[in-house]
Amino acid sequence: MVKLNVNNQNGTNGNKANQKVTDSGIVYDTRQLNLWYGSHHALKNIDLAIKENEVTAIIGPSGCGKSTYIKTLNRMVELVPSVKTSGQIIYRDRNILDADYGVEELRTKVGMVFQKPNPFPKSIFDNIAYGPRIHGIKNKKTLNEIVEKSLRGAAIWDEVKDRLNENAYGLSGGQQQRICIARALAIEPDVILMDEPTSALDPISTLKVEELVQELKQNYSIIIVTHNMQQAARISDKTAFFLNGEVIEFDKTDTIFSTPSDKRTEDYISGRFG
Amino acid sequence: MALNEQTAKMSVQEMIAKQKGKKGKFWVEKSIPIILFLIASISVLTTFGIVFTLIFETFEFFKRVPFLDYLLGTEWLPFSNNEPLYGILPLIAGTLKVTLIAVVVAVPFGLASAVYLSEFANDKTRRVIKPVLEVLAGIPTIVYGFFALTFVTPLLQQFIPGLKIFNALSPGIVVGIMILPMIASLSEDAMTSVPKSIREGALALGATKLEVAMKVVLPAALSGIMASIVLAISRAIGETMIVSLAGGSTPRFDGDLTGSIQTMTAYIVQVSTGDAGYGTTIYYSIYAVGFTLFLFTLLMNWLAHAISKRFREEY
Numbered sequence: 011m012v013k014l015n016v017n018n019q020n021g022t023n024g025n026k027a028n029q030k031v032t033d034s035g036i037v038y039d040t041r042q043l044n045l046w047y048g049s050h051h052a053l054k055n056i057d058l059a060i061k062e063n064e065v066t067a068i069i070g071p072s073g074c075g076k077s078t079y080i081k082t083l084n085r086m087v088e089l090v091p092s093v094k095t096s097g098q099i100i101y102r103d104r105n106i107l108d109a110d111y112g113v114e115e116l117r118t119k120v121g122m123v124f125q126k127p128n129p130f131p132k133s134i135f136d137n138i139a140y141g142p143r144i145h146g147i148k149n150k151k152t153l154n155e156i157v158e159k160s161l162r163g164a165a166i167w168d169e170v171k172d173r174l175n176e177n178a179y180g181l182s183g184g185q186q187q188r189i190c191i192a193r194a195l196a197i198e199p200d201v202i203l204m205d206e207p208t209s210a211l212d213p214i215s216t217l218k219v220e221e222l223v224q225e226l227k228q229n230y231s232i233i234i235v236t237h238n239m240q241q242a243a244r245i246s247d248k249t250a251f252f253l254n255g256e257v258i259e260f261d262k263t264d265t266i267f268s269t270p271s272d273k274r275t276e277d278y279i280s281g282r283f284g
Numbered sequence: 285m286a287l288n289e290q291t292a293k294m295s296v297q298e299m300i301a302k303q304k305g306k307k308g309k310f311w312v313e314k315s316i317p318i319i320l321f322l323i324a325s326i327s328v329l330t331t332f333g334i335v336f337t338l339i340f341e342t343f344e345f346f347k348r349v350p351f352l353d354y355l356l357g358t359e360w361l362p363f364s365n366n367e368p369l370y371g372i373l374p375l376i377a378g379t380l381k382v383t384l385i386a387v388v389v390a391v392p393f394g395l396a397s398a399v400y401l402s403e404f405a406n407d408k409t410r411r412v413i414k415p416v417l418e419v420l421a422g423i424p425t426i427v428y429g430f431f432a433l434t435f436v437t438p439l440l441q442q443f444i445p446g447l448k449i450f451n452a453l454s455p456g457i458v459v460g461i462m463i464l465p466m467i468a469s470l471s472e473d474a475m476t477s478v479p480k481s482i483r484e485g486a487l488a489l490g491a492t493k494l495e496v497a498m499k500v501v502l503p504a505a506l507s508g509i510m511a512s513i514v515l516a517i518s519r520a521i522g523e524t525m526i527v528s529l530a531g532g533s534t535p536r537f538d539g540d541l542t543g544s545i546q547t548m549t550a551y552i553v554q555v556s557t558g559d560a561g562y563g564t565t566i567y568y569s570i571y572a573v574g575f576t577l578f579l580f581t582l583l584m585n586w587l588a589h590a591i592s593k594r595f596r597e598e599y
Contacts, residue, residue, distance in 0.1 A: 084488060086484065086487065086488060089484070089487070114490045114491070114492055115490070116490075117487065117488055117489065117490040118489070118490035119490075121488065121489070122488035124481060124484065124485065124488075126481060128479070128481035128482055128484065128485040129485070130482055130485065130486070130500055130504070131482070131503075131504045132503070140486065140489065140491075140499070140500075141489040141490070143499075144486075144489065144490070144491050144492075144495045144499065145490065190485065193485070193489070194488075194489070197489060197490070
């Protein structure tokens with residue numbers, strides 16, 4: 011898959027070009043992250059180094075902080091008033107929790123797919139073109155190329171190519187979710203965050219999204235929160251197990267699911283709680 | 285006590301069966317919907333009654349004044365002794381001048397307030413501004429009327445030397461202020477009801493708050509916004525007190541905003557409060573003007589429906 015260097019037209023550097031690929035290949039290095047909702051301590055001393063071009067799954071019972079963590083990675087968590095954080099999240103050599111780190115800049119590089127499909131109430135074309143357009147790409151021909159490429163990338167091109175001008179809300183839930191993935195791909199992000207992307211989908215749509223994740227990891231670093239342990243086992247390279255706002259265990263997925271080192275991880279994945 | 289003992293021995297099913305035996309309940313169930321239907325019919329019948337009266341009396345008017353003279357006539361001189369003229373265009377011009385100025389004032393300010401309230405204001409600010417807007421909507425129009433005449437007109441005369449005491453500009457601006465809360469409040473409701481998840485989708489793509497507001501929320505709420513604007517225009521067209529007090533009573537078919545005008549509503553007031561006798565042409569003319577006014581608001585409603593259907597972004 012050849013990447014269009016769309017960001018160059020915007021006057022900024024193409025995002026792949028200015029990334030320093032360090033030897034370690036770490037895309038997100040979380041150091042001693044703490045997060046509070048008001049007085050509720052939701053994330054406690056998180057240390058997590060996430061490698062690039064891998065699928066990292068985050069599992070854990072409800073309320074363990076896994077969604078909070080992934081939303082901290084693009085600072086969407088700040089939409090909740092009264093959120094406080096401490097510690098560092100180093101993304102490509104810079105701490106994104108710094109007050110002077112622009113959230114728009116961060117979110118342009120880190121795409122997100124949400125739990126429930128949330129396409130805009132616009133045509134399929136306009137949904138995909140929204141991201142490039144707000145970042146200044148106006149050329150009709152370029153936009154056409156981006157839209158086609160993104161829809162192909164999200165494995166939905168064949169299903170929608172004849173109805174690009176129809177409202178995205180006419181699609182099925184599974185198709186809408188892949189439209190949302192295509193929308194995230196359209197600005198060619200560096201990382202894609204997925205917050206339980208298949209929890210609202212039927213098994214067939216889930217399978218399609220899972221296959222898609224496998225393909226996307228060749229070009230993107232993917233961090234996926236999931237309730238479904240089989241899903242984590244199927245699609246991820248690394249798995250982090252969260253419990254009560256702490257990382258209990260973080261290792262290769264094979265290791266986590268075969269020989270976990272912590273008793274609590276073993277209990278969770280074998281279905282004894284959660 | 286004896287009763288309690290008795291009921292204590294009965295099962296619930298038995299008690300229910302005993303209650304069923306009572307006849308009254310059956311008739312209540314049967315008759316209430318009929319009574320409710322009759323009450324609902326009253327408002328429908330009233331509407332039909334008003335429209336029929338309008339049409340009937342308007343028909344009477346057109347027996348005396350040729351239809352084309354009314355529709356295309358550029359002079360409205362009903363009180364002329366030798367040759368009264370009934371051309372509606374000057375009254376329509378008066379109404380349109382005021383409405384146009386009102387829309388120019390109210391739409392940008394109303395929408396800006398709505399965007400601010402729904403997308404940018406924090407809860408505290410919203411809790412202060414919304415009630416103030418509602419107070420603005422609750423001011424009696426007669427108060428707005430003398431506010432236009434005694435405050436806005438003299439103020440405008442400082443800047444526009446040629447402005448007459450009675451003019452289109454001052455009541456237009458004040459009608460605009462009057463309909464502003466309506467646009468702001470209804471548009472804000474429409475924008476607030478756009479799901480939060482859609483905003484998050486845009487923010488996650490690196491959109492700024494302003495881009496989310498302008499390119500996602502505003503288009504998604506467009507049908508509600510259009511509806512609010514058209515409702516506001518309808519009110520501006522039908523507004524009476526402000527234009528009667530500050531607009532004057534000189535029906536003129538031109539584009540001048542600084543001189544005295546007369547709107548359709550103001551003419552009806554003038555005749556109704558004057559001494560035109562029953563059965564005269566002047567008496568029937570207010571029905572014709574009223575019917576014309578009615579057609580205008582009907583047209584606006586139809587237009588709102590068509591526009592919102594055309595531009596709607598479903599979510």
